[in-house]
Every structure is written in C-alpha cells, then in structure tokens.
Amino acid sequence: xxxxxxxxxxxxxxxxxxxxxxxxxxxxxxxxxxxxxxxxxxxxxxxxxxxxxxxxxxxxxxxxxxxxxxxxxxxxxxxxxxxxxxxxxxxxxxxxxxxxxxxxxxxxx
Numbered sequence: 435x436x437x438x439x440x441x442x443x444x445x446x447x448x449x450x451x452x453x454x455x456x457x458x459x460x461x462x463x464x465x466x467x468x469x470x471x472x473x474x475x476x477x478x479x480x481x482x483x484x485x486x487x488x489x490x491x492x493x494x495x496x497x498x499x500x501x502x503x504x505x506x507x508x509x510x511x512x513x514x515x516x517x518x519x520x521x522x523x524x525x526x527x528x529x530x531x532x533x534x535x536x537x538x539x540x541x542x543x
Contacts, residue, residue, distance in 0.1 A: 445495065448474065448527055467518055471507030475500045498530030
C-alpha cells in the first residue's frame, strides 16, 4: 500500500469519526472536545514531521487538516467556539483537503 492510499484512508476515517461523534453525541455533552481536536492535530502534524525527518515528502493535505484541527481545538478550548456541530466538524476536515487539491491542480498547469 502506498503512502497516498494510507493518507486517503486516514482522512476518510477521520471524517467518519468526526461526523459520527457530532451527530451521535453533540459537542455540548463533552468538555474534552477541544483537547480531542488538539490531539487529532498533533497526530496529523507529528506524522508529517516524521515523514520530513525520514526524507519522505509530507502530505500537504495532512498539514492543512492538522492546522485546521489545531485552530478549531484551540478556539474550542478557550471558549471562542461554543459547540462543534457536524457541519463545522466536516468543514474542518474537508475544506483544507479541497483547498490543497485546488492549489495542486493550478500549480501543475
């Protein structure tokens, strides 16, 4: 299995997890939602930093989603974002992926 395939599967799993959690429980019942998003960000960013260290090209989508998760987790933890709804969670995961793909397409032209 290639690294690209692993990245794609990881993003699909992350999207399913985020949307499933938001729909099933709602964010208000969990005070740990902010730290959970920070944990996801640290996993995504940490994995890409390890890829760099070993000379493997990092995942642009992984960095973008990691930064978006870091931002959302920080805003949720300090109270700026009161609740992470399903649309917000989905946007946090999908919009950075779409943005990176659009930038790559324009750069390859």
